[in-house]
Amino acid sequence: MSAGFKASVSVAGVGLRQYRRARAPLPERGVLVRAIVDACEDAGFDPADVDGFVAYGDDKNEPVRLMSDLGTKELCWSSQVWGGGGGGIAAAFGNAAAAIASGQAGAVIVFRTLVQDDSGRLSGAVMRHHLNDHILGAGLVSPAQLCALRAQRMFEHHRVPPSVAEQLVRASYYHGARNPNAVSYGKELDLDAYRSARWIAEPFRLFDCSRENDGAGALLMVSTERARDLRKKPVQLLGVAQGAGKGWGDLLENDDDYASAGFASVARRLWAQTGLTPADIDCAQLYENFSAQGIASLIDHGFCTYENVAEFVRFDNLIAPDGTLPINTAGGNFAEGFIHGIGMAVEAVRQLRGESANPVPNAKTCLLAGGPGAPTVSSAIFSNEVVS
Amino acid sequence: MSTDKHSAVRHTAGADGPYWQALAEDRLELPRCEGCGRWHWPAVFRCGECGSWTQHWHAVPAEGTIFSWTRSWHAFDGSEGIGVPYVSLIVELPQAGGRRLLGLLEGDAAALRIGARVRGRIAVTEIWGERIPSLRWNLVDGGAA
Ligand SMILES: [Zn+2]
Numbered sequence: 281m282s283a284g285f286k287a288s289v290s291v292a293g294v295g296l297r298q299y300r301r302a303r304a305p306l307p308e309r310g311v312l313v314r315a316i317v318d319a320c321e322d323a324g325f326d327p328a329d330v331d332g333f334v335a336y337g338d339d340k341n342e343p344v345r346l347m348s349d350l351g352t353k354e355l356c357w358s359s360q361v362w363g364g365g366g367g368g369i370a371a372a373f374g375n376a377a378a379a380i381a382s383g384q385a386g387a388v389i390v391f392r393t394l395v396q397d398d399s400g401r402l403s404g405a406v407m408r409h410h411l412n413d414h415i416l417g418a419g420l421v422s423p424a425q426l427c428a429l430r431a432q433r434m435f436e437h438h439r440v441p442p443s444v445a446e447q448l449v450r451a452s453y454y455h456g457a458r459n460p461n462a463v464s465y466g467k468e469l470d471l472d473a474y475r476s477a478r479w480i481a482e483p484f485r486l487f488d489c490s491r492e493n494d495g496a497g498a499l500l501m502v503s504t505e506r507a508r509d510l511r512k513k514p515v516q517l518l519g520v521a522q523g524a525g526k527g528w529g530d531l532l533e534n535d536d537d538y539a540s541a542g543f544a545s546v547a548r549r550l551w552a553q554t555g556l557t558p559a560d561i562d563c564a565q566l567y568e569n570f571s572a573q574g575i576a577s578l579i580d581h582g583f584c585t586y587e588n589v590a591e592f593v594r595f596d597n598l599i600a601p602d603g604t605l606p607i608n609t610a611g612g613n614f615a616e617g618f619i620h621g622i623g624m625a626v627e628a629v630r631q632l633r634g635e636s637a638n639p640v641p642n643a644k645t646c647l648l649a650g651g652p653g654a655p656t657v658s659s660a661i662f663s664n665e666v667v668s
Numbered sequence: 669m670s671t672d673k674h675s676a677v678r679h680t681a682g683a684d685g686p687y688w689q690a691l692a693e694d695r696l697e698l699p700r701c702e703g704c705g706r707w708h709w710p711a712v713f714r715c716g717e718c719g720s721w722t723q724h725w726h727a728v729p730a731e732g733t734i735f736s737w738t739r740s741w742h743a744f745d746g747s748e749g750i751g752v753p754y755v756s757l758i759v760e761l762p763q764a765g766g767r768r769l770l771g772l773l774e775g776d777a778a779a780l781r782i783g784a785r786v787r788g789r790i791a792v793t794e795i796w797g798e799r800i801p802s803l804r805w806n807l808v809d810g811g812a813a
Pocket residue numbers: 701702703704705706715716717718719720
C-alpha cells in the first residue's frame with residue numbers, strides 16, 4: 281500500500297488517435313473528441329458522464345468547448361499543468377487524482393492534442409513558452425539545442441559514454457518495429473544510418489530527436505472503487521509527483537546539476553510516497569524528447585549513475601520480454617509516434633493490462649517519467665495490482 | 669567593438685532591465701544582492717535567500733570558461749541571420765560568482781571544449797529578423813586552460 285499517496289484512483293479507459301504530421305482527418309477538437317469517446321468506450325462509460333478534464337503542455341482545447349460534442353451533463357473540473365514541454369504529463373494524472381479524491385469531480389479525462397494545422401509545430405510552441413532574448417541572442421531557437429547543451433555537459437564533463445544514447449534509441453525502435461500502431465512498424469533501426477545521420481545540434485544527430493505527429497490521446501480516470509464496475513481491469517495510480525527542486529527551472533541555463541533531467545526531488549518524493557524503489561519497477565515509459573535526456577531521466581530516478589550507466593543502459597536490458605527494465609514498449613516518442621508523450625501514458629496502461637504489442641510477462645508496475653529537462657517535471661507509477 | 673546604436677533597448681521593466689540597458693551602452697553588468705552578496709542570475713526583484721529587495725548592478729569582465737556548448741547544423745527557423753553551422757556557448761563567469769551567460773562563439777573553434785577560457789564582446793544577433801544585443805566569445809590562447 282502506498283504510504284503517502286492518499287487517493288485511490290485508477291485509469292479505466294484509454295483512447296489514442298495518431299496520424300502522420302499534418303495529416304489528421306479532422307481539426308484538433310474533432311480528433312480529441314474521438315480519442316475521448318474511444319477511452320470511454322474502452323471503459324464502457326458514457327462520455328456524457330465525464331465531468332472533469334486535465335491537460336498539460338499548453339494544450340489549446342479548453343474543456344468547456346468539448347461539452348456539446350460529448351453531451352457533458354455538468355463540467356466540474358478543468359485544469360492544466362503549467363509548462364510548455366512534456367514535463368507535466370504525469371502531473372496531469374496527479375491533478376485528476378486530486379479532483380477525484382477531494383470529491384470535486386468523479387470522472388476525469390487526462391488528454392493531450394496536437395494537430396499541426398491548429399497548433400503549429402510543437403517544437404515552436406514549446407520554445408515560445410520559454411523564449412527570451414538571452415536565449416535567442418545565443419542562437420538558441422529550438423528545444424533540441426537547449427537539450428543538446430545539457431547532453432554535451434553530460435557526455436564531456438560527467439563522462440557518460442555517448443554510446444548509451446544509441447542503446448536507448450535502439451530499444452525504442454525495437455519495440456516500435458513490433459507495434460502495428462507505431463510509425464516505425466516493421467522498420468528496424470539501421471545502426472549505420474543512426475550513426476551517420478545528419479547533425480541537428482551536436483551531440484544530437486537526426487535519430488536522437490523525437491519527431492512530431494498529429495493526434496490525440498485520452499485516459500479516463502475514476503475512483504478505483506468505481507473502476508471495478510467498468511469493462512476493463514483498473515490500472516491504479518500508485519503515486520505521482522511533480523515540481524522542481526531548489527536551483528532548477530527556467531534559470532537561463534544556470535540550473536544546479538545542469539546535466540540532469542531535473543527529476544531529483546520528484547523522484548525522491550515518488551519513491552517515498554509509494555514505498556517502492558527502482559528495483560520494484562517492471563517497465564518504464566520514459567519520455568525521450570532527445571536521447572540523452574532519456575538517459576538523464578534514468579539516472580535521476582536512480583536506475584543507474586553517471587559511473588555505471590553503461591552497465592544498465594544496454595539494449596538487451598531495455599527490451600521486452602526479458603530485459604531488467606523494458607522501456608518504451610510501444611516504441612516511445614521516437615518510434616511509436618509523438619503526440620507530446622500522451623501515447624506513453626496510454627502504453628503504460630495497455631502494458632499493465634496485457635494489451636501491449638511488446639508484453640512484459642507478469643509486469644505489475646510501470647513508471648511514467650515525464651518530459652526530462654523541462655523546468656517543471658513529473659513522474660508517476662501505475663500498477664495492475666489494485667491495493668485499496 | 670561597440671553595439672550598433674540602432675539596436676534599441678528591448679527590455680527595461682523586468683528584473684533584468686539594467687542588464688539590457690548596460691548592454692546597449694556596451695557594458696556588461698550583473699546583479700549582486702546588497703543583503704547577502706549573492707550574484708543572482710536570472711535577475712531577481714527580491715533575494716529569496718536573505719529577503720533583501722536591493723540588488724546592485726556591477727560591471728563584470730566578459731571573461732570565463734566554457735560550461736557547455738552545442739554546434740547547430742540544422743537551419744532552425746529564425747536562425748537564418750546567423751547561418752549554420754554555429755556554436756552556442758554557456759560561459760561560467762568566475763568574477764560573478766560562477767553565474768553563467770550565453771552567447772555565440774566566434775573565431776577559431778579548433779580548441780572548443782568544456783573548461784576552455786573565453787573572452788567576450790558585445791554584439792548583435794539577428795533572430796527572426798530582430799536585432800538582439802548579445803555576447804560573442806573568443807577562445808583565449810587557443811583554448812588553453
Ligand atoms: Zn541576499
